[in-house]
Amino acid sequence: PTRVKNERSLSVEEASSTPCNGKSSIHSLNTIPWDAGQDKFSDDVSWVLEKSVKDMMDFQDLTEKEKAFYCLWNQFLVNHRPGICKIHLPTVLEEFIVLMGREVGERGLYRQFVGHLIMMMREGLVEQETMVRMIKCLQECLKEASLIIKELRVC
Numbered sequence: 001p002t003r004v005k006n007e008r009s010l011s012v013e014e015a016s017s018t019p020c021n022g023k024s025s026i027h028s029l030n031t032i033p034w035d036a037g038q039d040k041f042s043d044d045v046s047w048v049l050e051k052s053v054k055d056m057m058d059f060q061d062l063t064e065k066e067k068a069f070y071c072l073w074n075q076f077l078v079n080h081r082p083g084i085c086k087i088h089l090p091t092v093l094e095e096f097i098v099l100m101g102r103e104v105g106e107r108g109l110y111r112q113f114v115g116h117l118i119m120m121m122r123e124g125l126v127e128q129e130t131m132v133r134m135i136k137c138l139q140e141c142l143k144e145a146s147l148i149i150k151e152l153r154v155c
Contacts, residue, residue, distance in 0.1 A: 049078050069104070069112030076100055089120070090130045094137065101141035113138060 052074045056067050076096050097104075104113050117131045126134075 049075055052078070065107075065109055066112050066115075068107060069109040069116065072100055072103065072107075072109065073116065086125055089126050090134075093117075093126070093130070093134045097134065097138050097141055101138050102145045104138065105142040105145060110138070110142070 053071050056062075056071050056074070059067065062070070073096070076099065077092075080092065080095070104110060114135055117126065117134055120126045121128055121131045
């Protein structure tokens with residue numbers, strides 16, 4: 001049998017006094033490699049949203065309304081808080097409706113929002129109950145804003 005040599009672990013004091021030189025670090029907000037010798041680093045992440053919109057517009061298999069909805073969703077997520085994961089999605093969706101629901105209605109993106117919810121449910125990101133609750137929540141938001149949902153009148 002092969003024996004693995006145990007490497008000595010560093011204590012907290014030793015680890016905190018170890019220089020960062022030669023270690024690779026990535027900035028948590030804009031994902032740009034960070035040089036340990038830099039005193040200050042820009043937190044400007046505006047380019048992320050600009051690139052996201054440009055990349056979205058390059059898709060050939062999406063309609064203009066789908067592109068508009070996903071740009072709105074991405075803008076919301078970028079301006080939201082970091083660290084969003086599956087467990088937070090119902091809350092994030094509610095916040096999206098509160099902050100962007102009126103714009104979804106004004107721009108005629110209701111179907112795209114519902115399609116996005118269906119995709120999230122199919123991928124196991126939200127439960128069916130959450131999907132239905134979010135659709136009702138958006139409908140209430142649009143009703144309060146006196147926006148008529150053309151897609152609902154067609155049925």
